[in-house]
Amino acid sequence: AGALGGLYASPPGGAFVAxxxxxxxxxxxxxxxxxxxxxxxxxxxxxxxxxxxGGGVVVALPDYLPSRDGSDMVASVFPALxxxxxxxxxxxxxxxxxxxxSRLGGPMVQTLAGTAxxxxxxxxxxxxxxxxxxxxxxxLDWGASAGPLPLLGLAVLKVLALCLCLGAxxxxxxIFPLLFVGAAVGxxxxxxxPMGSSPTVALLAAMTAAATVGMGKPIAAVLIVAFLVSPTxxxxxxxxxxxGLGLARLGPPPRLH
Numbered sequence: 657a658g659a660l661g662g663l664y665a666s667p668p669g670g671a672f673v674a675x676x677x678x679x680x681x682x683x684x685x686x687x688x689x690x691x692x693x694x695x696x697x698x699x700x701x702x703x704x705x706x707x708x709x710g711g712g713v714v715v716a717l718p719d720y721l722p723s724r725d726g727s728d729m730v731a732s733v734f735p736a737l738x739x740x741x742x743x744x745x746x747x748x749x750x751x752x753x754x755x756x757x758s759r760l761g762g763p764m765v766q767t768l769a770g771t772a773x774x775x776x777x778x779x780x781x782x783x784x785x786x787x788x789x790x791x792x793x794x795x796l797d798w799g800a801s802a803g804p805l806p807l808l809g810l811a812v813l814k815v816l817a818l819c820l821c822l823g824a825x826x827x828x829x830x831i832f833p834l835l836f837v838g839a840a841v842g843x844x845x846x847x848x849x850p851m852g853s854s855p856t857v858a859l860l861a862a863m864t865a866a867a868t869v870g871m872g873k874p875i876a877a878v879l880i881v882a883f884l885v886s887p888t889x890x891x892x893x894x895x896x897x898x899x900g901l902g903l904a905r906l907g908p909p910p911r912l913h
Contacts, residue, residue, distance in 0.1 A: 717792065717839075717885060720856035731851035732861035732895035738841040739862030739896060740903035743834060743869025746815045747910045753823035763825055770824025777817050783810065784817045788836025789884075795836070796855070799843045807844035811837045831880060834870040838863030838896075860885060860892040861899070868900025872910040 757766040778785040783795060799807040818833040842862030846855045860881065867877035874897040881893060904910070 717856045717859055718796075718854065720854040720889070723853070723891075726891070728853060728857050728889070729891040729895050731853040731857050732892040733899070734849050734851075735842040735845035735858035736861040736865040736892075736896045736899035737903070738845050739838040739865035740869050740899045742811050742815065742837045742841045742862070743866040743900060744903050744907045745812070746818060746830065746834065746837070746866075746870050747872075747904075747907045749815060750819045750822060751908060753819040757823050766823070767825045770820045771826075774817055774820040774824070777813060777820070781810070781813055784814055787832035788814065788839075789832045792836060792839050795840060796843055796859075799840070799847075804844035804847040807840045807847070811840040811844070814840065830870050831867060834866045835863045835881070835884075838866030841866070857889070857892050860889050861896040864893050864896025865900035865903070868897050869904045869907070870910055872904060874898075874901045 753770075757770050760766060760769050783791055795807075795810070799810075814833055814837045818830055818837075821828065822830065839859045839862065842859040843855065845862065846858045851858075863885070864877055864881045867881060868874045871877055877900065878893045878897045881896075882889075
């Protein structure tokens, strides 16, 4: 269902998540930050050594030149709200999936049942098979002709697939699947309410909002999206984080695993 590679590739992002009181004793922030910086250098070195540009990890979106009149922030509001709702669906559905699987038996039974359910979804909808960042551009091309409702439906299925994987006990992170979910609803938003701006504005806002709600860490979400997608789009990233932070209050606390 994905991995948290982007999380630990962003030093401040990694520090904000690692320094979580729910994880036990709070570590000195300086040590956590230094550890995250070391992780950044290791991550960048690994990317440099991997074949292809960026090792296939950096998320590619259509080119976009940020505006300086605030119009991008206005165009970001509706997609950000949709992205936040999608993230809210994830954090709300995951406990129910976990509870349902736990009724079936022990960890082995839960893993087998959840994996079988995910396999059925992946067989019916191949776009759900992987974490999602490699499938973004293909999904956007498909969505342009399919329309907003199929895009929203794909986002719902991706949330379900993610919950099944995590509920079944498979280790991994939610960040890349959430970015895919946010991109799908962001693309749908541009078709439902065209604002005349670049679709990348809507995608970034929705992706940041979905990641914020799904992780419960707005600063980390902004840093991750900026590092993996676009570091110069401050407006959409900020709107997405604010929308996600507000909507996160409506759901249960997120659980990364």
